[in-house]
Structures are given as structure tokens and as C-alpha cells.
Amino acid sequence: MTDQELQQLVETISLQFFSKPFRHRARFNSRLRTTGGRYLLRTHDIELNPRHFEEHGEAELIAIIKHELCHYHLHLEKRGYKHSDREFKELLREVGGSRYCRQVTGGRVTLPYRYELVCVQCGMNYKRKRKMNPARYRCGRCGGKLKLKQMAGPAG
Template sequence: MTHEQLEYYANKFLMDKFNMPLGIPIRISKRMTSKLGAFRIKYIKGNRQKIDMEIIISYNFIVHNTEQFILDVLYHECVHYALFTKGQPYKDSDPEFKETLKRLGISQTRTHQFKGRRHLYECKKCRYQFSRNMKGYEKRYVCRKCRGRFSYLGEVK
């Protein structure tokens, strides 16, 4: 799915369901690996005056998933944007947000399983193996079982 298609579907969804146009950019991020999508608000430090908003969708998620799942995540982020713009509760934990998702037939956060690149790691000390969505895990973390360092074993499907 292309950037233009994402903007088209988001604009159509917002006009149909909230009677408002898409007034923020949509960005496809190759760096986003732990989330499928996000509605981001950037504030000036100190005075909480918003200066920038955007919807971000993971490139890996777009490449490895069907259009149905991609649109569900996109619409979820659009609901965050619409409710924030209208001054209503817009966070995942807010009951009003959950009710809006349910009314529109959109999935809640962490409903979809990540499909895409996964990286395999092993503890050098106790040989514990696991996979993560992110590369570079071995540089930042230690094993919780034995406090050993990890080694990167490669990409898994």
C-alpha cells in the first residue's frame, strides 16, 4: 500500500465517520518496529502548546500484512486524531475511545499480531533463545536469567 493510498483512505474515513478532513501528514516509518502505527503529538517543552501532529505507520507492517489489517490500524490512528481534534478523550485507555472503536468496528490496540522481520538472539552464557522485532537488542540488554550477554543469530521468518 502506498503513501497516497493511505492518505486517500484516511481522508475518506474521516469525512464519512467524523465529517472532518485529514489535516495532518501520514508518514511510513522504516524505523518503527515495536508498533504497527501511532498518532504522534509533539509539544513545546514547558508550555504544552501543540506544534506538530502526524500519523505514523510501520513500513514492515505494510509490507507483510493484508490491506484489511493495514486499514484497520490506519483507521484506529485516525480515531485518535479525530477525537483529539474534537477535544474528546483520545487515549487507548479512555472508555470513550474504546466505545468509539467498538461502534465503528475497529480493533483495539495490540489486537493484530506482528508479521514481518524477526531477529533471533541467544544468551552466550545459558543458551536461552528468543526472537524480537528489533535488531540491535544484543547491544542494549542482558539476560534476565543469568545476566549474560546476547549474540545475534540472524533473521527468522
């Protein structure tokens, strides 16, 4: 789905479910990671996560669009547009929008441990997520010097 098709879909949903026109821009934003979409207060534009459409289909995308249009129309009418506002919850229930979107896979894959400290004398291993200076520490088992070793995998 292109941004033009998305714009047309948002305008259609706005007229069909809210009986009000959508007069701003709707676009995909692939940088969104943890959310299905967002309504921008200053520009009144709506950005949507394209991975939700790719992984869950058009029905999930429409539910997210309805959610963002609730923010949009309530904000323009100077009514309660926040998630905690009663007016927002009521309008969302009326139009059948989603309160929460489903999770998407992908994103950054991080290894649980990126660094390993190895004792030069006894060979004891200490796994660490963050890099540290081995000269400032000693082995807890034998008191020997430590050597830093970066583990294999994508640096993230």
C-alpha cells in the first residue's frame, strides 16, 4: 500500500465512521517501533507503522486508523483527546477502534551478552552486557588479571 492509497483510506474511514473530513496528511513511517501509529498535535498529521499492515493485514490497520482519527477529531474540536479522557474512550468504543495494537516482530535483535571478561590465570569467564575496563578489576576466584573479549554477533 502506498502513501496515496493510505491517504485515501484514512479520508474514507473518516467520512464513513466520523461523518467529518480528514483534511491533513496520512503517511507510513517505518521508523515507528513500539506503536501502531501516532497523531501529531502540531501538524495534525497521522503516521502509521507499515509493519502492522504487512504482518496483520488491513483489518488491523483500519482499527489503528480509527484510533488515531479519534485523537484527530477530538483535538480539533478542543475536546478530551488523550487516552485517559472519557470522551476519547467513548468515541473509540462507538467507532470500533482498537485500544491497543498487536505486537509486531522484527526490530533490533540484541544479544544478551556482548562482552566477556576472561581470567588470565584460572580461565574463569564473566559475561557482561556493557563494556568495562578490565584493568580496574580482578578475578573473584583467584585474584588474577582479567582480559576483555568481545563476543561474536551483530553490534547493536
